[in-house]
Amino acid sequence: MAKIGDRIKRTEDRRFLTGAGRYVDDLQLARCTHAYFLRSPHAHARIKSIDVAAAKAAPGVVEIFTGKDVADSKVGSLICGWVVKDKHGQPHKAPAHPAIALDTVRYVGDTVAMVIAETYAQAKDAAEQIAVDYEVLPASIDPVKTLDAGASQVHADVPGNLCYDWELGEKAKVDAAFATAAHVTKLDLVNNRLIPNAMEPRAAAAEYDRGTGNYTLYTTSQNPHVARLVLSAFVLGIPEHKLRVVAPDVGGGFGSKIFIYADETLVVWAAGKIQRAIKWTAERGESFMTDAHGRDHVTHAELAMDKDGKFLAFKVDTIANLGAYLSTFATAVPTYLYATLLAGQYTTPLIYCNVRAAFTNTAPVDAYRGAGRPEATYLVESIVSKAASEMKIDAAELRRRNFIAPDAFPYQTPVALTYDSGNYAPILDQAMQLADYAGAAGRKATAKASGKLRGVGICSYIEACGIAPSAVVGSLGAGVGLxxxxxxxxxxxxxxxxxxxxxxxxxxxxxxxxxxxxxxxxxxxxxxxxxxxxxxxxxxxxxxxxxxxxxxxxxxxxxxxxxxxxxxxxxxxxxxxxxxxxxxxxxxxxxxxxxxxxxxxxxxxxxxxxxxxxxxxxxxxxxxxxxxxDPSNFTYPSGTQICEVEIDPDTGVVDIVNFVAVDDFGNIVNPMIVEGQVHGGIAQGVGQALLENAVYDKESGQLLSGSYMDYCMPRADNLPSFKLGYQVTPCPHNPLGVKGCGEAGAIAAPAAVMNAVRDALAQVGAQDRIEMPATPRAVWEAIHAQ
Amino acid sequence: MYDFEYHKPKSVADAVAALKKASDGKFMAGGMTLIPTLKQRLAQPSDVIDLGAIGDLRGIKVDGNTVTIGAMTKHAEVAASAEVAKAIPALAKLAANIGDGQVRNRGTIGGSVANSDPAADYPAAVLALGATITTNERKIAADDFFKGLFETALKEGEIITSISFPTATKAAYMKFPNPASRYAMVGVFVAQTASGPRVAVTGAGACAFRVKEMEDALAKNWSPDAVAGVKVPADGLNGDIHGSPEYRAHLVTVMAKRAVAAAG
The missing domain is CATH 3.30.365.10 (Aldehyde oxidase/xanthine dehydrogenase, molybdopterin binding domain)
Structure with a gap:
């Protein structure tokens, strides 16, 4: 009999590793046609005309649909499932998101037409015969400039490209606390935009049974029932009991397969129209362009402290890029999944956060591994390390002085959450011991003697997992129970x-x-x-x-x-x-x-x-x-990561020489699987810190990092062997006492790595000139900037 | 990819004949650039003429002070060749670090050199070692071969048959890979040749180029310090999201220094 705590090998691996998994693209549906989506080459343009006559006559073409066909069929707008109310109590702006653009395209990759043919190659060939006359319009790409007066409007019905101006906390009290502070640390930070890159691209295959009127959609979904609910109740109007959604083996999601996209919506809708099965699998280039991206924040923050470094108040002003349209949960990520985490592991009594969410002519942005919590953690842990450096207090010691005490749980933070359990100091102690933190200064000196810049960085994170108590998320605007x-x-x-x-x-x-x-x-x-x-x-x-x-x-x-x-x-x-x-x-x-x-x-x-x-x-x-x-509370995994880097100042290359992660996930069911989750999470976090960046041309809105030639995914040789440790405070409110481990690595690693990079760069005065990703070029330029 | 006629001739003459007959034919060596280009629909040749069945184009021969490598010899074969490793170790090592295992088992030296990708590795070796490119029509000196971005001295219908590298008393190649693609962002090949030191750079410019000032400095004093002070002008170098022309110019000096140190 297996026991909780046993290191059991994964039973699913036999089929995955021997090629016997069954993914959407493996399905062979009878009389299946193939879909190709013609996508906008422009970031912002008016479609003056679209002529599909020649394409319809091309070999093998079964049908071609444009935005007009979709609109004529009364297909609803794709929805955003979380209503965020702005600081004046008004719901966020929710511009229409047609599955196929009707008269305006709003990002490179926006859907312009759906071509269905007997083979995929025929559909693709035919798409080249579609004549679209675009009037190219100016594009708003930068999330800060898009909010400027005079910026090009992404949606006519969203003035100033502002989706919402939202706040959490009491600004007046926070300002008053700042007035009493012995020291204030200020920080400007960019949280770089990421592209999810699940190994299996998104895919959809649908069939319509004209005998029963039943639809079946096979798709790469993290939540097939939610997909069915959204497609049924909001977008297509197919009764829920007449639509079956199957998500078979799915090769990675990281959030990007939560959402209900235009592609699967159109595949299931069109299968009914043509009364034949249709299959579509994204090409990798389409994944880069059209999977919902992650992160993309620009933030100014200030931390007020007393003379001993005790945190008095924290003030955050963030602009979050939501892209051209609202993805399914886009509004919640930079608000309720972000600002509520700004207390971190600390007793900071007063916190105020203002978030302005902006539309731009870029792909939609939504939840990506961690979703809001990595953004919060990167901010909190970056400013805490900067404060330590300014106050000349050791970074570990400053954290320790501000930790919530183990006897203070349940602990009500000033940002809505009540932490259920935790014990932060032993985690930090174990991480420092595993990292030989005490020896870091010596290693820094040794490295310096050979011309290298060493640095050590700490990140003590908190996250809210186990989403979520239905009544709580309902009161915050969620359209579903969780x-x-x-x-x-x-x-x-x-x-x-x-x-x-x-x-x-x-x-x-x-x-x-x-x-x-x-x-x-x-x-x-x-x-x-x-x-x-x-x-x-x-x-x-x-x-x-x-x-x-x-x-x-x-x-x-x-x-x-x-x-x-x-x-x-x-x-x-x-x-x-x-x-x-x-x-x-x-x-x-x-x-x-x-x-x-x-x-x-x-x-x-x-x-x-x-x-x-x-x-x-x-x-x-x-x-x-x-x-x-239905859980009674979120769970609150916590932990400390310590990263040590060595920078080659001649090339700017950052080498991670040591990486420690000590986590409290509550009880652990299978340590081997948890290690895998932590390893993968750290790899993604290191990817964000050092390698990955979604870059759009600021003028044309073309995606410059649209393939693996330019978008740098982490590889084994970018990473050291990780040293992991655990502390266990069981979750007090669920039967297994578990807290969740899937996102922790990705949440904490960016700050651990970047604090190490900044510590290293402080030796040449360049610590404030570096943003993620700290690529060789960025590091070299930081070192050599005047 | 679009449809095309596929040919697999057994001789160079047949390959040339097939190209002449085609309305817009294209030779394919290992296909490591052509196939992705076709898959992206960025090229639409009427005919693809695969040189893979021409046995004469494969093989490695060391004759005195010359290593001759058949154009269709794969990177993995060069990397694994004991003869190359003995005659010009830097060349074997360069081949061993091109792309990944799959690329090395498909990609060929002739294809790489004929393509003159600005970020390919082999052009730096060809230029620094003063190799001779033999085609079905003539012999071309390395210095006359690379003309620009994906541009060489090859004429329509001309096929590289082999490349002959003179051995060098010292040689090394140092690559600074693009973090994403792992192509050379800057690669510097240095060689102490019979006619003196030669320094060739790939990745930084439109095509591989020599750095005369470094060669002169090394002629006086073969040491990393000799090249440390030589800066190539950033003007005209490649710039992209991974590196500005200034950064690439800087890396040329750093990689040259390291290459000289590695060459001993």
């Missing part, structure tokens, strides 16, 4: 399916969920199948993002398992002719306490399906229980 569902469905022979509303696209649910049930019910792992991703099989579920699958989805599974045990107890009591009160469940067996009488769970299951000798007066037959779990 509970999770589970069903445990036994078969008569005693094996078991776990049906979960969360979705695995790399997170190892098939192993982890089987492991917690194996531990709980005493059933071998190979007798358990995890089923997910199909709205026709699993109960309505909310999907996977925000490190929620184990804390929320896993909790639902545990609740369903409790119901199985309760039912099994009644059956076992009946079979053993014992009182139910005397039955205990241990190691997969119901026993009468104090006797050697025992009924294995499998026997109870069999009795439930073949109820010849059964407590029919008390129970229905069958062994199939479901549960819904």
């Amino acid at each position: 509970w999770e569902s589970a069903e445990l469905r036994f078969n008569p022979t005693g094996n078991l399916q776990i049906l979960t509303g969360s979705h695995s696209h790399g997170q190892s649910h098939e192993t982890t969920f089987a492991q917690i049930v194996s531990d709980k019910l005493g059933i071998p792992m190979d007798q358990i199948e995890v089923v997910h991703g199909d709205t026709s099989q699993v109960p309505f579920g909310m999907g996977t993002y925000g490190s929620r699958s184990l804390p929320v989805g896993g909790s639902a599974i545990m609740k369903a398992a409790d119901k199985i045990i309760a039912k099994g107890k009644t059956i076992a009591a009946h079979l053993m002719e014992a009182s139910e009160a005397d039955i205990v469940f241990e190691d997969g067996t119901f026993k009468v306490a104090g006797t050697d009488k025992a009924v294995p769970l499998g026997q109870a299951v069999f009795a439930a399906y073949v109820p010849h000798n059964y407590p029919s007066d008390k129970l229905e037959p069958g062994m199939d229980e479901n549960a819904f779990y």
Whole structure:
């Protein structure tokens, strides 16, 4: 039997590593056509005319749809599912987002036409025959300048390109605290724009059954039920029970596959129109252009301290780029998932945050691994290290002085969240010991003697995971509840399916969920199948993002398992002719306490399906229980990362020579899988800090980093061997005591790396001249700037 | 990619004949540039003439002080060649660091040199070692070969058959890779040749070029310090999101210094 805490190899890896996974593009639907989307080559242009006649006559073409066809069919606008109210209580501006542009294109990659043909090559060939007459308009690309008076308007109905001007906290109190400060540290910071780059590009395949009127959409989704709900209730009007959404094996999401895009919307809609199956898989270049991007903040922040470095107040002014249209959860990311994290691990009593969200002629921006929390952490941890340097207090010591004490939990922050648990100092201690923090100064001196610049950087992060208590997010504008569902469905022979509303696209649910049930019910792992991703099989579920699958989805599974045990107890009591009160469940067996009488769970299951000798007066037959779990709070993983870098001042190359991460994820189910999550997260965080950057030409709005030739993904040789450690304070409010681990690495690593880079560059006075990504060029220019 | 006629001739003569017959034909060596270009629909040749079946174009021969490498010899073959490693170790090492394993097992020296990609590695070696490019029509000195961005002295229908490298008493190549593509952002090949020191730079300009001032300095004093003070002008060098012309100019000096140090 597997136990919680065992280092079990992933059961899904056999099929993934031997090429036996089944992804959307692997599906072979009968009489399938292929779609190609003609995309705008301009960042902003008026479509004066569009002529598809020649393209329609091209070989193999089945149908071509333009914006007019979509509008004529009453296809609704793509939606944003979270209403953020601005500082005056007004809802955010929500300009229309047609699946195909009607008369104006607003970013390079905006959809202009859908070409459907017998083969993909024919569709692509035909698309070249479409004559579009564009009137190119000036584009607003820069998130700061787009808010300037006179900037080109992205949407006619959004004056000044401002989606909302939002605030959290009491400005007057914060200002008053600043007036009493012994020292104020100020910081201007850019959080660079990222492109998600899931290994599997987005894809959609749909078929329409004219006999039943049922639609089936196979798509790369992190949340197939949410996709079905949005497509049904808001965009296409297909009744929910007539649309089945299947997300089969999905190769990575990182947030980018939460959202409901134009592409899958059009594929399912058009399948009904042409009454044939349609398949579309993004080319990598399309992924770069049209996957929702991440981050892209420009921030000014100030931290007020007393003479001992105790934080008095924190003031933040952020401009967040939302791109050309609102993606599905775009509005929430730079507000409720960002400003609420600005307390970090500290007792800062007063915080004020103002966020202006801007439209630009760039791809939509939405949640990307961490979603708001990496932006908050990078800001808090950068300014804390800068403050330490200005106050001449060691960076670890300054953090320690401001930590929330372990006996202060539950701790109400000034930015809405109530932290449930944590113990930050032992984490910092362990990280410092693993990193040999005490020896850093010596290593810096040694490096300097050989012409290298060494530096060490700390990041002590907090995150809010396990999204989320439905009532809380509802009060903040979310259009959905964020509970999770589970069903445990036994078969008569005693094996078991776990049906979960969360979705695995790399997170190892098939192993982890089987492991917690194996531990709980005493059933071998190979007798358990995890089923997910199909709205026709699993109960309505909310999907996977925000490190929620184990804390929320896993909790639902545990609740369903409790119901199985309760039912099994009644059956076992009946079979053993014992009182139910005397039955205990241990190691997969119901026993009468104090006797050697025992009924294995499998026997109870069999009795439930073949109820010849059964407590029919008390129970229905069958062994199939479901549960819904709505968390009472977020979970709050925390940790400290320490990074040490060595910079070659001749080339500007930053070499990460040491990297330590100590995390408190609460209880850990499978340490190997958690390590994988932490490693991957750190790689993405290092990617943001040193390598990755989505760059648009500031005038033309062309994506300059539109392929791997120019967009630098982290590779193995960019990374050292990580040193990991754990501290455990179990989550007090979910049955497993777990907190979530999927995003921590990506949330914390940028600040750890950049604090190390700044510490190194401080030796040549260049610490304030560097932004992410600290590429060789950027570092060299920082060193040599006058 | 668009449709094209595919040919796989067995001899250079047949390849040339196929090109002459085609309305807009294109030779393909390893295809490491052409295939991605076709897949991006950035080229639409009527005919692709694959040189891969011409056995005469493959192989490595060391004869006295000359290493002759057939144009269709793959990077991996050069990298793995004990003879090359013995005669011109820097050349074998350069080949071993081109692209990745897949590229090295497909890409060819002739294709790389004929393409004159500004960020390719081989052109630096060809120029610094003073190689001779042999075609089906003539022999071309390295100094006369690279003409500009993707431009060489090759005429229509001319195929590189082999490249002959004179050995050097000292040689080394130092590449500063583009962080994303890993192509050379700046690569400097230095060689102490029979006719004196030669320094060639790839990645920084429109095509590989020599740095006369560094060569003169090395002629007087073969040491890293000799080139440390030589700055190439940034004017006319490549600039992109990864490096400004000024940064590239700076890297030329840094990589030259390191190459001289590595050459010993």
